[in-house]
Amino acid sequence: MPATEQNLIIRKLESIFRLSDEERAALQALPMQVQAIRADQDIVREGDRPTRCFALLEGFTATYKMTGDGKRQIHSWHVPGDIPDLQSLHLRVLDFSISTLTPCRVGFIQHEPLRELCRKQPRIMEAFWRQTLVDAAIFREWITNVGRRDAYNRMAHILCEWVLRLRAVGLVEDHTCDLPMTQTELADATGISTVHVNRVLQELRGNGLIVLRGNRLKVLDWDQLRQVGDFDPTYLHFGEDREVA
Amino acid sequence: MPATEQNLIIRKLESIFRLSDEERAALQALPMQVQAIRADQDIVREGDRPTRCFALLEGFTATYKMTGDGKRQIHSWHVPGDIPDLQSLHLRVLDFSISTLTPCRVGFIQHEPLRELCRKQPRIMEAFWRQTLVDAAIFREWITNVGRRDAYNRMAHILCEWVLRLRAVGLVEDHTCDLPMTQTELADATGISTVHVNRVLQELRGNGLIVLRGNRLKVLDWDQLRQVGDFDPTYLHFGEDREVA
């Protein structure tokens, strides 16, 4: 397999579907315009009517919405390999924005070749559909998290998810990974205030569940973090399909 | 068009896509097992591995999840015409439960004929995909609602959505519609306590925005309700496609 930017997407899809040579080749042939983007930049914005999607190749992004009185809510994070605005293939108007959390490299893919690909390779289309369904499952879990867990448990939950998602793309080593978001961004994701995020993180540290220094997170006690976060990874639907015929 | 149970689904899809005669016929031919279900019954449950979906024909349902300590969070409501667990076509394990809010009539459809239909009628598949994307958009809005709006605004928002979704299927007359959920269920949807739901509803009534009697809701001042709820219906993606070629 040639070392192209498309490989990341292929690897991600292959964790879901067994791809044929033909399907792999079709993905390799996807025209993609790679671009570097600084941290804290919007890639797409609420109200846009995009004619292309993007694949996240390097770095981290988040979807968010602003309320009328200027509060921000983050709905999810993205890790390399994700195609965060895939839905724009079928919903013309974007109802959310996507911003970089860190400097990123992204690959833009025009809708047209993507539609063409879906038409010719129905299994790839299925894989894409499935991706958007997993996104939805994560949204449901976040509603639950924000609606029904207190700040301490909520933060533990979101950290559990983060670690598992990074592990799935090989970015966790020795229980340690990047945690690139600021406490303000964690606040916007959990629906609590920045000040309280700080207190809750200290409590998690004080209780010996995690170590947090700079932008690195180390999980000291996974079992307890998981328990505090009331975390059941089913909703991430990892490797579910390997069992499928 | 013969008066079948499938018509409701077809009508719903046609509000999204212009269907050909062939496509309509294919939908009509979908084998469907109709069943009546009492109120407050689970139709599917977290952890299930369904081999069929169901279309809601009459009544109202909701998806929900329980947390470890027994709290419930509702993620969305369903109105007649919806196929609430369509995602089980591509995600084997259900990560949520669906319960009836009222007595319902539902039509079960086996996965196999549904997959067959998607294979043969790619436009219908697209319509289905699109449905699941709108669901996801609603989830995002609910995260925002629960995470970043206070109880009063949150309740106003959820009522706005309810009214618009019912209006879309012709169930609103004279600004009045059913509101079949109990205050406990409203609490589970908004992430606040039952007692506080009651207080907030009274505030909305006291301010002349709504009338609430029995299970009937009347909106007295839509503009203000909308404003209080910080409600922008874009995320429901109504009639967006009529513009599409």
Add this chain to the structure above:
DNA sequence: CGTTTGGTTGAAATGTGTCAAACTTTGTGG
């Protein structure tokens, strides 16, 4: 090396939860 950004701390204010009781409506069986 000064400036900016992000993290930390404490005190006071407040929105929402909890508890417990009363009231009202709905449904049901005698």
Add this chain to the structure above:
DNA sequence: CCACAAAGTTTGACACATTTCAACCAAACG
């Protein structure tokens, strides 16, 4: 059709998790 039970709603008092405000500190950065 009444009487009773069950389910849902309403109320008040109090507790408390979280927010807000304001200041300070530490790290990163040009």
